[in-house]
Amino acid sequence: MHLISKKTLLLTLGYFALWCAGPLLLATQGNWWGLPIWFWFSCLFAPLLLIFFLILMIKSTYHD
């Protein structure tokens, strides 16, 4: 299996864990700007972190 394929699967699993973590761990943490904290974590922080790590991964393998 290509290295990039393995890293892609790992990133997706990491995103899955963060996506689940919001409602599991932060469901009772109240709201910020009208939106629940779990929503900020799972629906904004998790995708942005995924994009950040994806850029890092691609930068390290560019022109391979």
Added chain:
Amino acid sequence: MTNLIPIFIYLIASLLITRWWSARQSKQAGELYQDKAKRFFIGGRFLNGPLLALTLVATYTSASSFIGGPGAAYKIGLGWVWLALIQVPVAMLTLGVLGPKLLAQRKAEHATLIEWLDARYQNSWLTKLALVSLVVGFIAMISVQFIGGARLFSGVSGISYELGLGLFVITVLAYTLTGGFRAVVITDAFQGILMIIGVLVIFITLLSQGGLTALMTEVSTQSPTLLSPQGNSGQLGWPMMLSFWMLICFGTLGLPHTVVRLLAVKDTNALKRGMIWGTIISFIMTLIPHLSGVLGRALYPDLTVPDEIMPTLITGLFDPFWAGVLLAAPIAAVMSSVDSMLLQSAVSLVRDGVVRCYPSLTANSQVSLTRVAMVLVTLIASYFALDPPDMIVWLNLAAFGALQAVFLWPVLAGLYWQQIAGNAALAAMVSGLVSYLMLLWFKPAMFGIHPIVPALFISALGMLVVHRIVRTPVSQKV
């Protein structure tokens, strides 16, 4: 009706621009330029990173993302937005897992997914089943897109649903009949850019109606459970949410209209840039329309058809002219999906059906026949769109699941498991499709798990069992 004037001006302008752009690129194309049929069907390896990302996400972002998804978010609340965000890694996953393997096989120059499956497995029954499943699945999905397009036209302009459907179908035909794969991809890219601008304008204008906190307070006052991850009436349990990871994330590795784009990728670096851009665009195009659906509830709490929230927001927040202009964004989302599916189903019917029976068919005849097939598929899909359900999201997901049940394991095993033969892949297709349809039809109690999960499990099991049975006598003989 006057609301439709700006949208028709946009549609004609975008048709002319994209056809000019496509013709210009065609003249600069490489070795495939001389082969008219292949040029029409796959367009050569011309997809760079941003173009790949835009066409992939625009194809994936459809009526469900712009009409059905926000409609479900309007009804169910933030839980549905959370569920929709499962699809953020889709572009990254498709390009990262399938891309490197398909890129390594670029010399074979396959024009369709079925052509690749046929070359890989050399099993005529598998090819026939793949062709029938692809065409039937796409007709269902095209029908859903037609419903979404007709609802947009009628919602914004006040014309009847039937007239809206007629206008939308004519527009789709004008786009698909005048160009092949390259033109469709360039249209997708153009419309993808427009979609992003459109959703941002709608969202910012929506936020200007009192701000995020005030809008969400109003939503919460209507029902505090709209802010719950489990949905307004607890309909989003963990088994359902987890099975959606299969349906709208991992399972998309088997969707024919996304896989076919990988046959036209330029090189590895285009693939990598496509992964980044695809994920960013996917995030924006998923979060913003769905969150707009929830926030829209603060302004329009009494809609009887939830799917009408996006057209209602557009007509309610903007004057008629700008509403017409902004209607271009969701129309672009629907168009970019329907043109890809229409082209793929017609190309597969001709290339993998007719040409197999009449191999001497000239390139010109193949292209002409493909256009006839497009009209035929459009007519059938329009017939099914005449009597639409209230929420199209479930219909779309049912067809989505059927395509995955057929294609996921044969595509993955075809790329990553050299020992898997045609009969094992055929077993995966048959067992996956039959079990999915039966579970969908009879609806047995499955504790909230979507039928795609057991269907894909049965499909994998079918493949492994047949692989084991067929492999044993061969190894005994050796």
